[in-house]
Amino acid sequence: MSCAICSADTQTTKYQVKPKDCSVDVCDNCLSQIDQPDSKKLDTNHLRCLDNSMWSESEAVLVVVYRLLAKLSDQDKLDMMYLDDETLNWAKQDESQDIHKDAHGVVLNNGDTVTIIKDLPVKGAGFVAKQGLVVKNISLNKSDSSLVLGKINGTAIYLKCSFIKKR
Numbered sequence: 207m208s209c210a211i212c213s214a215d216t217q218t219t220k221y222q223v224k225p226k227d228c229s230v231d232v233c234d235n236c237l238s239q240i241d242q243p244d245s246k247k248l249d250t251n252h253l254r255c256l257d258n259s260m261w262s263e264s265e266a267v268l269v270v271v272y273r274l275l276a277k278l279s280d281q282d283k284l285d286m287m288y289l290d291d292e293t294l295n296w297a298k299q300d301e302s303q304d305i306h307k308d309a310h311g312v313v314l315n316n317g318d319t320v321t322i323i324k325d326l327p328v329k330g331a332g333f334v335a336k337q338g339l340v341v342k343n344i345s346l347n348k349s350d351s352s353l354v355l356g357k358i359n360g361t362a363i364y365l366k367c368s369f370i371k372k373r
């Protein structure tokens with residue numbers, strides 16, 4: 207196997223390009239760059255290989271290249287890359303970031319207005335949040351990307367992202 211990032215003809219490991227269940231074969235050297243949390247310690251010499259792999263036909267490879275270039279803060283090359291919206295979205299869904307998405311996969315932000323798409327009994331509050339109910343000014347739960355906080359009947363409750371739709 208050769209490395210999908212630097213094309214070195216060496217032993218490769220499967221690297222999962224989260225959050226998708228999709229992997230690319232990378233050499234140890236590239237893997238250590240991907241896993242390097244400190245951008246100052248990146249091997250810029252080795253990462254010149256991105257000049258080639260940024261034109262890869264594999265979306266998974268492009269996502270890895272995009273994230274590495276972002277770590278290098280190489281805006282010029284990021285601008286040169288061609289990624290369709292879906293791939294760009296994927297590239298930006300780094301593991302370190304929690305992305306909140308509604309039932310249809312639309313990204314949610316603080317302050318959004320959402321509609322409840324399913325009757326939800328609110329535990330402890332003694333009422334049901336009805337389907338179709340509009341909740342304004344939600345806030346994202348930082349520690350759990352499946353929950354947002356919204357006020358219903360004056361009570362702040364957690365809503366599951368899979369039960370709401372952005373308006």
Ligand SMILES: [Zn+2]
Pocket residue numbers: 209210211212213214232233234235236237
């Ligand atoms: Zn490599």
